[in-house]
Amino acid sequence: MPHALQAEFATVLRDPALPLPTSVISHTSRTPQKRFAVYRNNVMVGLIGALESRFPATRRIVGDEFFAAAARVFASTQPPRSPLMMTYGDEFPDFLASFEPAAEIAYLADVAGLEAARTRAYHAADAAPLEPAAFSQIDADRLADLCIVLHPSVEIIRSQFPIVVIWAMNAGDMELGPVADWRGDDALVARPALDVEVRRLPPGAAAFLQSLSADAPLGTAAESAAASDPAFDLAVNLAALFSAGLAISATHRP
Amino acid sequence: MTTKITKTEIGAAALAGALATALTLVSATASAQTMGGDKAGKEKCYGVSLKGENDCAAGAGTSCAGSSKVDYDGSIWKYVPKGTCETIKTPQGTGSLKPVKS
Incomplete structure (x- = not known):
């Protein structure tokens, strides 16, 4: 994929409000929007799932619903930079520290930091x-x-x-x-x-x-x-x- | 002769003493355990990693659940975190999670 197209595709992928990239076409349907929406949703569900499996204690503290919503905000603003999903979420503790809806739980970011460190330790040499x-x-x-x-x-x-x-x-x-x-x-x-x-x-x-x-x-x-x-x-x-x-x-x- | 004000200097004798104590402590714990041969016999096994420690869930990204366009506006943040946080009681108050605020 050419670079410009790739960037546009990635941007639209993160924001449901944006119109479909012009380059996205469908041979069998006149409305690729729906299919793109499915794909976009799968990407988001996958990223949220990666965070859920990396931060189970954090998730338990705030509850599934809150965690999924917070993870969605994180994933839409900080998409992965590596294809290795085990490293995704290194910045999640910092995100939580400044995430206003979670401010009530003062220790949340530190617990998330502990969980992030556990995964890094698991994969360390x-x-x-x-x-x-x-x-x-x-x-x-x-x-x-x-x-x-x-x-x-x-x-x-x-x-x-x-x-x-x-x-x-x-x-x-x-x-x-x-x-x-x-x-x-x-x-x-x-x-x-x-x-x-x-x-x-x-x-x-x-x-x-x-x-x-x-x-x-x-x-x-x-x-x-x-x-x-x-x-x-x-x-x-x-x-x-x-x-x-x-x-x-x-x-x-x- | 001037008196030297040192911060917290630890002399060679103190270091050696601490090491000797440490080694005694460790050997005491080691002999209390059953030989410790168990761990050495383990090996790394791939493909059986626990949830949360593996290289992402293979199934997660392939879900078609709720494939409709998701539109989370500001209303989502009316949620109050709920989960186990209120079950952990702090000395600062039962069920309250605004600790260390003296």
Whole structure:
């Protein structure tokens, strides 16, 4: 398809109010409008369906009807840029954050952000986590200079809402109920092996992991974590790093 | 001699101590689990992915349901979100979802 035609076709596809592209003809019907409408609807239904399967907890929070309507607005303004439907909706959390009808549910965008991260973690590259034994070989005097590479699937979502519990309740992992501890969560999403895991991070861990993923050596990362939260406990964080399989390599800087 | 005011400096001994503690913690958890050989025996299996984790639903885009021209005007936004949000109770009030507003 020539480029201009393609652009026109794509525009009309997203807006039912626009007239049919002149190039769209039918050999067997004098009214291709109806057929085009079917096609247009299928495209929209497909995109909404992709968002529904990527954001099940978000959908459950607002209800099917609201979700479908919100997804329709998103899909008509932000069509996919890639044919890989599993990546569609990376911008959906941001969209929800500024989506006025959802403003009442302050935590919605962050829960959607967690769900988006889960899909990305699922499709992230595989990498074998480092065995804890590897760390016992390291020269203790040079620990501060140790550079730890995190697993490619690792993502951190910081929220001022208890999104891990809210997500778990709406993803069917936990029963719905009162949230006793209404505090912000730093959520960790990772897929060290086959399953995507979601955890709540201990104090300072978000700063610690973000620092490590920005290539800071262990000493610097620990210091910035302690500065960000006095309750930061390095031993607990290292133990979590090993047991959750978050580190894939640890080397000294040359 | 001037007193150096450092932020939160963590010495080499503290780092080594933390690592030793961490390794002890991990080995304690590992031996508490049953050998952990289970996960290592798994392999990636294609074509059986769970809903929401697969490469889009094959059937979704092929539906002809409601093929009429859809005309959502502003009225749709009279919907109030409904779902499970009101089931989650926050300390700030039952059923209300305007939390963290002190």
